[in-house]
Amino acid sequence: RAAVPDVPFQMLLRGANAVGYTSYPDNVVFEFCRLAQQHGMDVFRIFDSVNYLENMRLGIDAVGTAGGVVEAAVCYTGDVACPRRGRYGLDYYLDYARALRGLGIHVLAIKDMAGLLTPAAAHLLVSALRAEHPDLPLHVHTHDTAGTGVASMLAAARAGADVVDCATDALAGTTSQPALGAVVASAAAAGMDTGIDLGEITAVNEYWEECRGLYGPFESGQKSGSADVYVHEMPGGQYTNLLFQSSQLGLSGQWGHVKKAYAVANRLLGDIIKVTPSSKVAGDLAQFIVANNLTEEQVLAEAETLSFPNSVIEYFQGYLGIPPYGFPEPLRTKILKGRKIEGTNLMTFEGRPGAELPPYDFDRQGAALRDQYGDDNIREVDAMSAALYPAVFDDFQAHRATFGSLGALDTRTFLTGMRIGQELTVQLETGKSLVIKLLGVGVPDDDGHVDLQFELNGQTRMVHITDRSVGTTGSARPQALPDVAGSVGAPMPGVVLETKVSKGDTVAAGDPLLVLSAMKMETVVASPVDGKVVNVSATAGDQLNAGDLVVEIDEHL
DSSP, X not given: OXXXXXXXXXXXXXXXXXXXXXXXXXXXXXXXXXXXXHTTOXXXXXXXXXXXXXXXXXXXHHHHHHTOEEXXXXXXXSOTTOGXXXXXXXXXXXHHHHHHHTTTOXXXXXXXXXXXXXXXXXXXXXXXXXXXXXXXXXXXXXXXXXXXXXXXXXXXXXXXXXXXXXXXXXXXXXXXXXXXXXXXXXXXXXXXXXXXXXXXXHHHXXXXXXXXXXXXXXXXXXXXXXXXXXXXXXOHHHHHHHHHHHHHTTOTTOHHHHHHHHHHHHHHHTSOOOOTTHHHHHHHHHHHHHHTTOOHHHHHHHTTTOOOBHHHHHHHHTTTOOOTTOOOTTHHHHHHTTOOOTTSSOSSOSSOGGGGXXXXXXXXXXXXXXXXXXXXXXXXXXXXXXXXXXXXXXXXHHHHHHHOOOTTSOHHHHHHOOOTTOEEEEEEETTEEEEEEEEEEOOOOTTSEEEEEEEEXXXXXXXXXXXXXXXXXXXXXXXXOXXXXXXXXXXXXXXXXXXXXXXXXXXXXXXXXXXEEETTEEEXXXXXXXXXXXXXXXOTTOEEXXXXXXXXXETTO
């Protein structure tokens, strides 16, 4: 903000979900908006992942109270230009926009996260909104997954949109936004000159072309757009993430199946708006379906005994709010099967979840954080981070306690490490530098441990570390027996976060056995039967593969 004082900054706010994946107490959302505005944020693009108006109301009130510019977004799915598409027609979006306008917004946005807004749909929707709200600024956001982004943004501009989102050319296209240079040049040729100089765009783009190379290790490998987005409706921001997550979950080579399963998941969830965090629910369910080789019919028939990802369970409990057309039954009842929302006597939230959550005690939690990490390490923004992402914050503090601050490292070294023979100077502060030279890397042992030799300011040193890229040769885990109901296996690869039972415990069908985590997806493995626990084969921290035995239950005791 200090370096760029005269250009408005914009951020996304997920309504009552703030910048997280769940609902928070109301005072957390209000406090976050206050801090964000205080630290230089100007425009808040507020959206809700299922277009739930009460969640939007909370976000709009929080931003308004903080003094920010309120840009309310209509999340888009379906195809308003195709009457056969079903639920999400033009009237649905016009009604929702009217409701948002009634909440006192400053700007109206169309948020098309999957790139489903075809040129014809863009023209139809923007024209209708402009006719009904002639004095309200309209902002259109899309993704270029199918390759139609530039054409759609030009159609939106002709129909009366004031602002369209683009990405610098080096970072544009496919699941990103349409290319800025292409939109600027095409708009000028169509009599809609933006006044932006293509030469200046090129100069900025050259910087980003070089910068993108630094992040090559994180590229998804996607080479082109794909029109199958009109079938699976996966958001652009999720597409590449889910592609990587699927490979980490052992689903390499099954990306086509994951995309088809995403469409199945959407139908099972009730044909919903898919934007973070509702898109995560659909993605988690899709991967669960593929990992367990399930069909849509099997999910519906066996829902009472399947160990669904936590995000799916919480969606049906109403953690994200109420979708436009409600929850599908009887699937919702089967999945919840008497579960209670943790810390309450409720089976489901009946309205806005945050309204039923007690206020967050910032004073008490802040004092606890200062006691744990020290006064100098906990600022007001740190306490907010802990309120929003408690597990991530604890991991960050543990990482910082182990390695110190890594801000002095250059980006390339941080992301890819050093080469043998490379010498690196790290300036810790004025007049204080470290000169590091990597001398050699040993051969990993059976457990993946390796010795590193290096020089630190001319002194030779050695450290013993774990190379996580190397598999171990430890003994194989026993496998669950598929034909024995009480032989419970891991539904997918992941790390055990917590075991919920011990040997000798009596459990009922549906009781939690352990919590498994993989790539931001948590799954509570539930007991499929009534019985007595005779063996627990997994403990917290264990890395499991799909099918590994976790608990044995004798259902005859």
